[in-house]
Amino acid sequence: MKRKVNLGVWWDKRARANARKYIASASWKTEENFDKSGFVDTRQVLADILVPKDCVALEIGVGIGRIARHMAKSVGELYGVDVSSEMVERARERLNGISNCQVRQNNGSDLSMFPDEKFDFVYSVYVFQHLPREVFRSYLKEIYRVLRPNGLLKFQIFERTTYLGLVPVFWLRNLRHLHLIFWHDPPDDDPWVARAYSRREVLESSQQFEVVKVNNPTGKEGDLWIVCRKPSRNTQLVDAPLVASSSSIE
Numbered sequence: 001m002k003r004k005v006n007l008g009v010w011w012d013k014r015a016r017a018n019a020r021k022y023i024a025s026a027s028w029k030t031e032e033n034f035d036k037s038g039f040v041d042t043r044q045v046l047a048d049i050l051v052p053k054d055c056v057a058l059e060i061g062v063g064i065g066r067i068a069r070h071m072a073k074s075v076g077e078l079y080g081v082d083v084s085s086e087m088v089e090r091a092r093e094r095l096n097g098i099s100n101c102q103v104r105q106n107n108g109s110d111l112s113m114f115p116d117e118k119f120d121f122v123y124s125v126y127v128f129q130h131l132p133r134e135v136f137r138s139y140l141k142e143i144y145r146v147l148r149p150n151g152l153l154k155f156q157i158f159e160r161t162t163y164l165g166l167v168p169v170f171w172l173r174n175l176r177h178l179h180l181i182f183w184h185d186p187p188d189d190d191p192w193v194a195r196a197y198s199r200r201e202v203l204e205s206s207q208q209f210e211v212v213k214v215n216n217p218t219g220k221e222g223d224l225w226i227v228c229r230k231p232s233r234n235t236q237l238v239d240a241p242l243v244a245s246s247s248s249i250e
Contacts, residue, residue, distance in 0.1 A: 005190075005191065007131075007191060008085060008105075008108060010191055011083060011084035011086070011087060012084050012085060012086040015064070015087045015090065016086055019064050019086075019090060020034045022192075023063045023064065023066055023126075024038075035066070035069070038067045038070050042067050042070040045067070045071070045154055046071075046074060048217075048227065049154060051121050052076075053074070053076065054075075055075050055077075056077045056119050057071065057075040057122070058078075058081070058111075058119045058121070058123075058146070059081070059122075059123055060081055060111075060124040060127055060143075060155075061126070061128075062080025062081060062087070062091055064087055064090040064094050065080065065094040065095045068095060069094060069095060069098065071123075072098045072100055075100070075121065076100065077100050078100060078101045078102075079101075079102055079104065079114075080101070080103040080104070081103070081104050081105070081106040081111065082103070083106060084105070085105050088103050088104065091103045108135070109135045109138050109139070110138060110139070110142045111145070111146050112142075114146045116145055116146065117145075117146065117148045117151075118146050118148070119147055119151060120148055120151050120152070121151060121152050121153075122143050122151070122152070122153045122154075123153070123154045123155060124156070125155070125156045127155075129156075129157050129158040129194040129195050129196075129197075130192065130194060131195070133195060136205065137205050140205055140206060140209075141208070144208050144230060147230040149231065149232040152229055152230075153226075153228040154226065154228075155225070155226055156226075157197055157202060157226070158196050158222045159196065159198070159216065159222040159223070159224035160197055160222075194222075196222065197224070199214055199224070202214065202224065202226055206226065206228055209229060210228065210229045210230075211226065211227075211228050212227040212228060212229055213225075213226070213227040214227075
């Protein structure tokens with residue numbers, strides 16, 4: 001039987017202990033480095049796509065607003081959701097004064113607070129890999145619902161890769177975190193250790209979308225990024241430009 005965990009409570013505890021560390025484990029020690037990591041990841045989210053300046057965007061897993069603070073400069077309206085009430089409270093403090101940005105708590109598995117076809121652009125960074133697989137797939141269905149026709153989704157997820165072409169990297173991660181059944185995903189009560197996905201799994205999970213691009217642009221181990229578009233109602237995709245200059249954020 002799968003063990004259940006209240007994701008909101010779990011992330012509330014981490015937010016109170018050290019929010020920056022659990023959001024950006026490589027860049028948390030100073031506020032300057034933490035904020036810079038948000039700027040860098042915002043550039044990566046906007047790379048290779050064209051996001052209209054007046055678009056309505058959604059960030060899933062907003063945390064304390066690390067990316068949102070920078071993304072708000074490049075969109076018309078920005079909404080952020082997070083399962084943790086503690087993260088949401090801190091995000092509101094961090095984003096105070098940014099008039100086109102609002103943050104809400106959700107239940108960690110759907111976007112039921114939003115109506116159909118509300119957003120032009122949805123993105124998520126370092127979030128989906130920490131969720132049980134069925135929750136990740138639930139989010140994809142919900143994103144499809146809330147995206148407008150021809151709207152874009154861009155997300156990052158941990159790719160299933162091998163060490164020296166032999167040993168799956170996620171096995172080593174599981175052992176490092178004392179999950180002795182290392183050849184399986186971490187149990188659902190451990191949201192911290194990343195779930196690993198093959199490219200085929202990602203494509204199968206995203207099949208309702210037109211998958212535009214799948215790549216590892218950073219060169220970091222397992223750092224897979226996916227760009228998808230929701231087809232138009234008449235099923236003929238609009239040939240809209242998808243390439244944007246990195247100067248789209250300041």
